[in-house]
Amino acid sequence: MDAIRLEAISKQLGEREVLSDVSFTVKQGDIFGYLGPNGAGKTTTIRILLGLLQPTSGKATILGDDVSRDEARRKVGFVLESDGLYDNKTAEENLWYYTRIYGMAEPAERIDRVLSLVELRDRARDKVGTYSKGMRQRLALARAMTHNPELLVLDEPTAGVDPSGQMEVREVILNMAHKEGRTIFLSSHNLDEVQRVCNRIALVDRGEIKLYGELEQLQRERSGNEVEIETTEAIAEPLLAELKSLSRLGLRERKGKVLTFAPQEGVRIPDIVSLLVGRGVEIEGVSKKEASLEEIYSAILKEVEPS
Amino acid sequence: MKGMLVVLRNDLGDTLHSKSLLIVVSIIGALIVAAAVGVPIALHSWLAKGPAWEEAKPLLELCIGLAANYVPLIVLFSCMATWATDPIAKEKAKGPIESLLATPLTARGVWIGKSLAIFLPAYIIGLSATLIVILTMNLAAILPTTGHFVLPLAAAFTSFLFLPLFMLALVMVGIIFSLITNPVIGQTIIIFVGVVLMQVVGQVGGRILWLLTSWDYALYNLAGAVLLGMIAFSLSRSLTKEKIILSSKGRWA
Numbered sequence: 001m002d003a004i005r006l007e008a009i010s011k012q013l014g015e016r017e018v019l020s021d022v023s024f025t026v027k028q029g030d031i032f033g034y035l036g037p038n039g040a041g042k043t044t045t046i047r048i049l050l051g052l053l054q055p056t057s058g059k060a061t062i063l064g065d066d067v068s069r070d071e072a073r074r075k076v077g078f079v080l081e082s083d084g085l086y087d088n089k090t091a092e093e094n095l096w097y098y099t100r101i102y103g104m105a106e107p108a109e110r111i112d113r114v115l116s117l118v119e120l121r122d123r124a125r126d127k128v129g130t131y132s133k134g135m136r137q138r139l140a141l142a143r144a145m146t147h148n149p150e151l152l153v154l155d156e157p158t159a160g161v162d163p164s165g166q167m168e169v170r171e172v173i174l175n176m177a178h179k180e181g182r183t184i185f186l187s188s189h190n191l192d193e194v195q196r197v198c199n200r201i202a203l204v205d206r207g208e209i210k211l212y213g214e215l216e217q218l219q220r221e222r223s224g225n226e227v228e229i230e231t232t233e234a235i236a237e238p239l240l241a242e243l244k245s246l247s248r249l250g251l252r253e254r255k256g257k258v259l260t261f262a263p264q265e266g267v268r269i270p271d272i273v274s275l276l277v278g279r280g281v282e283i284e285g286v287s288k289k290e291a292s293l294e295e296i297y298s299a300i301l302k303e304v305e306p307s
Numbered sequence: 308m309k310g311m312l313v314v315l316r317n318d319l320g321d322t323l324h325s326k327s328l329l330i331v332v333s334i335i336g337a338l339i340v341a342a343a344v345g346v347p348i349a350l351h352s353w354l355a356k357g358p359a360w361e362e363a364k365p366l367l368e369l370c371i372g373l374a375a376n377y378v379p380l381i382v383l384f385s386c387m388a389t390w391a392t393d394p395i396a397k398e399k400a401k402g403p404i405e406s407l408l409a410t411p412l413t414a415r416g417v418w419i420g421k422s423l424a425i426f427l428p429a430y431i432i433g434l435s436a437t438l439i440v441i442l443t444m445n446l447a448a449i450l451p452t453t454g455h456f457v458l459p460l461a462a463a464f465t466s467f468l469f470l471p472l473f474m475l476a477l478v479m480v481g482i483i484f485s486l487i488t489n490p491v492i493g494q495t496i497i498i499f500v501g502v503v504l505m506q507v508v509g510q511v512g513g514r515i516l517w518l519l520t521s522w523d524y525a526l527y528n529l530a531g532a533v534l535l536g537m538i539a540f541s542l543s544r545s546l547t548k549e550k551i552i553l554s555s556k557g558r559w560a
Contacts, residue, residue: 013553050409052552070411084406088321100313101410 001064003028003151003183004049009058011044011207018044020207022058026185026200028150031177033198033215034187035297041207042187043081046155049185050078063150074102077144077182078153083136087129091120091139094128095146102147114142117180118172134165141172145180152176153185158193166193173197195293203300210300219290222299226252226289227269229259232282239279249275260289310412314420315427318394322428327389332432335382339436342378346370346440347447354452365517367449367457372520374440375458375466376508379433383474384501386429391478392494395421395485399555404486408548418486418546422479429478430471437466459520469528476535477501483542487550 004026011019019041026032036042047053048060051067065072085094092111099107115121118138128136137157144152157173158166174197176182188194194201194215201218203211211218234257235243243251243259249272250262261272273283291299322328350370354363398404407417445456477500485493511518518524 047552051548052405052408053549054547073409073411076409078406078409080402080405080409082402082405084402084404086403087401088324097313097317098410100316101310101407101412103309 001028002026002061003030003063004032004185005059005061006045006049007059009045009048009055009060011041011048011053012056013044018207019048019055022204022207022209024202024209024212026183028063028183029181030200031173031184031186031198033194033201034185034204035189035191035194035201035293036204037301038189040204042204043155044207045204046078046080046153046185046187049153050076074147075149076151076153077147077149079137079140079144079155079157081155081159083140085128085136085139085143088127090125090127091115091131091142092124094139095143098143099146104147107146110146110148114145117145117175118142119168132165134161134168137161137165137169138172141169141176145176145182149182151183151185153187155187156189157186158188158190166190170197191293191297201293203297205301210303211296215293218296219293222291222296223289224262224291226260226262227272228287228289229261229272229276230284230286231257231259231276232284233257235259235276235281239281242279257284308416310410311416311420311423314407314412314417315423318421318424319427321394322390322424325390327393328428331386331389335385335432335436339378339439342374342440343443346374347444350444350448351452354448360453360455363453364455364457367453368459368462368520369517371441371444371457372459372462374444375437375462376470376519377505378437378440379466379470380474380501380505380508382433382436383426383429383471384497384505386432387425387474387478387481388494388498388501390425390429391481391497392485392490395482395493396490399490399551404555405552408551414486414546414548414551415543417551418479418482418543421486422475422482425482426471426475426478429474433471434467461522461525462520465519465525465528469525469532472532473504473528473535476532476539479539480535480542483539483546487546487554489554 002025006025007023009019009022010017022041022045034042034045044053048055049062049067051073054068060067062072063075065075086097089097095111095114096107099111104110112121115124118141120135120139120142123131123135128139131139141157144154154173158169161169170193173184173186177184186194186198198215200213201211201215202209235254240254243249248264248267250264252260252262263269263272269286273286276283395404408414441458445458449455449457477497481493481497483493484496508519511524
């Protein structure tokens with residue numbers, strides 16, 4: 001059973017179509033990255049998943065239940081764009097409130113456990129108004145976990161958090177996925193973060209899904225045939241000129257000691273290596289260049305930019 | 308139902324720990340003490356002149372009727388106008404309302420819980436204040452000099468039941484508007500209806516002396532409560548999570 005299934009979801013808000021025919025699935029155990037620029041429709045998708053907005057058309061299910069049903073909401077923990085914590089309450093009181101909403105019988109032990117998981121046990125009785133942004137996000141993650149949900153929906157959980165706070169939040173997310181075995185739907189602007197933690201992604205822009213699939217596979221598909229050869233020392237200018245003149249090698253760029261080639265058909269990587277070695281160059285390493293998520297993201301957004 | 312009780316419990320706790328409660332109770336307390344001291348003294352000095360019971364009774368009933376109508380009205384109105392908007396405005400602007408609605412709570416449960424959390428403390432304060440004023444008027448002035456305890460049954464029903472029911476329906480209408488539009492609109496509705504009602508009570512009490520303690524007036528209050536209740540119920544049918552979310556900050560995000 002899929003953790004999340006969206007089938008041809010569209011959403012009209014006023015005159016504007018915020019989502020158009022959005023379909024994707026998130027498998028159980030995935031850490032799924034949901035990417036897109038501001039106003040692309042990420043938050044609207046999340047609001048539909050959480051039953052806060054009704055889709056104009058299409059169907060959305062969570063672990064087999066329609067998102068409009070209570071059962072679906074009981075299976076989801078969430079951190080929304082704004083953490084939704086009560087400043088005038090302590091961390092414990094915030095969590096107690098949610099355990100009552102979810103009708104948990106004896107939640108004290110669970111509260112203690114999730115506070116430990118996000119390393120806030122020693123600040124449990126402090127008012128949330130005194131917390132830093134990073135601590136608030138960790139508490140929001142703890143709140144998302146209190147009722148032991150199978151799926152976590154996280155909307156920009158590291159937005160506005162300083163780098164060390166981001167690392168802490170990321171650590172908590174990975175713990176939730178790997179130690180607690182949760183499926184995670186992570187909406188983020190932070191491409192580096194998504195690349196570090198997610199195994200599958202979808203890219204939404206102007207309400208439409210532009211890219212969707214396994215991150216590694218997408219990286220491979222988008223990489224082309226580029227090869228990076230690292231040398232022990234930066235190569236001399238005459239050799240560089242010679243390599244450039246051999247157009248079939250397809251020398252793309254030189255960055256310090258790294259040369260990037262996109263060889264034409266028929267040219268094998270060992271041929272390039274032999275050529276360099278023959279010119280007295282010492283090779284440090286050879287690797288097939290993998291497109292970064294940032295490169296894929298930029299390329300997709302450029303493709304869809306109106307001319 | 309269970310979700311509504313959770314919201315009620317949480318919001319009641321917030322109200323009881325708020326500074327605004329202390330301020331409201333202090334102001335109302337000072338006014339009630341002044342009324343509970345001043346009115347019996349005035350009544351006592353008038354009754355000491357020995358007017359006949361038949362002559363004094365209508366005037367005493369009017370005094371009790373005015374107290375039974377005005378005190379709960381002013382107290383309920385002040386509390387509701389103070390508490391009805393600010394917490395919801397903050398929750399909508401800072402995000403807790405969106406998080407609440409993303410749980411299995413229903414929009415209706417949130418609405419009823421929040422409305423009751425405003426109404427119940429206001430009702431308890433109003434009831435206490437009214438009882439203090441009516442009891443001191445009777446025990447300190449009327450009973451010792453006339454031997455009678457004056458509290459017309461119709462006025463009692465109006466004061467302790469029908470008027471509070473009207474105010475409960477009013478706060479429920481106000482909270483719906485606070486949830487699905489700008490919270491200031493909800494507050495404006497409560498203040499507008501409250502002020503109009505105070506004017507009506509003042510005008511009616513001054514012109515038709517017997518009316519405030521009559522069953523007619525009690526039933527007008529009940530009819531008003533039923534009418535507002537029906538308006539609240541009908542509005543609640545269009546109360547959805549989507550409307551609350553879209554009226555909150557950052558709706559197009």
